[in-house]
Amino acid sequence: MATPDFVLALREKIGNAPLWLTGVTAVVLRASGTPEVEVLLVRRADNGAWTPVTGIIDPGEEPAVAAEREVLEEAAVVATAERLAQVQVLPQNVYGNGDVTQYIDLVFRLRYESGDPFPADGENTEARWFPLDSLPAEVSQNFRARIAYAASDEREARFTR
Template sequence: MLLCMSHRTGKPRSTPLHSVSVAGAVVREDGRVLAIRRADNGTWEPPGGVLELSESVEDGVRREVFEETGIKVGVERLTGVYKNVPRGVVALVFRCHPESGAEQLSEESTAVAWLTPAEVSDRMAEVYAVRVLDALREGGAAPAVRAHDGIRLLVRRRVMPVRRVPGA
């Protein structure tokens, strides 16, 4: 049994550690994005899953996309970090491009499709659509960092910047 200690108190933690998942926002030259309809709950999402302890994040993205869709991808860049607050899952989303393979179903997917950005917004729940839409932003943009409750994004309160008063 793994016992996790709090760095503040030195006592055992009362909550488990976070798990890390990876997902690929696979974008074709025509701007369509690869999506799956999950077998367990019927929702449309970008392909992805839990990162294994022994693999790099890039290898995890490549493995998950291939396992769920039959498409081999090249990983381009990190486009967002998303935290499911109630479940303690941190998802790393990477923009990818297709390299080879053909769409196929898996035990985890009942449909594989290339969606337009409008179809992403229509078919996916907000917490998944935003991941794909963030990945479609221009390449120079910093990765998005967002939190959600499993269904909807959690809106952070805006913190007003502190203005320095000259001579103070």
């Protein structure tokens, strides 16, 4: 994942100290022409896992706009945020260079508008649609839960406790 310039600037000041960031998970859904609904997934270049599009919210950026931007940047797909599906704090992450980061993650449900998915920015090696009931084995349990919350008919966001 490309590190945003504002994070690099902060790292110059704080070194590897813990950094609290806000991220988005963009669960893009589309009707496939059958009763089946499909979800957009990308295969990450860093670890090979299939995930929904994820990213860091830029300073001053609206979270729903960040989700839409990340989908366009990473998968060349135009999608519209429909609702917030989940809010959770992810476990602390220590990167290979020693940087410590923890994210509050905002999971959004997005409606597909246009575009044929492909790995547009180098952060991913593949981008494609999968039926909701046929996700690849490499999708983690946490991402499966995020996808399920976003795909559900619930109107309220879930808050992890």
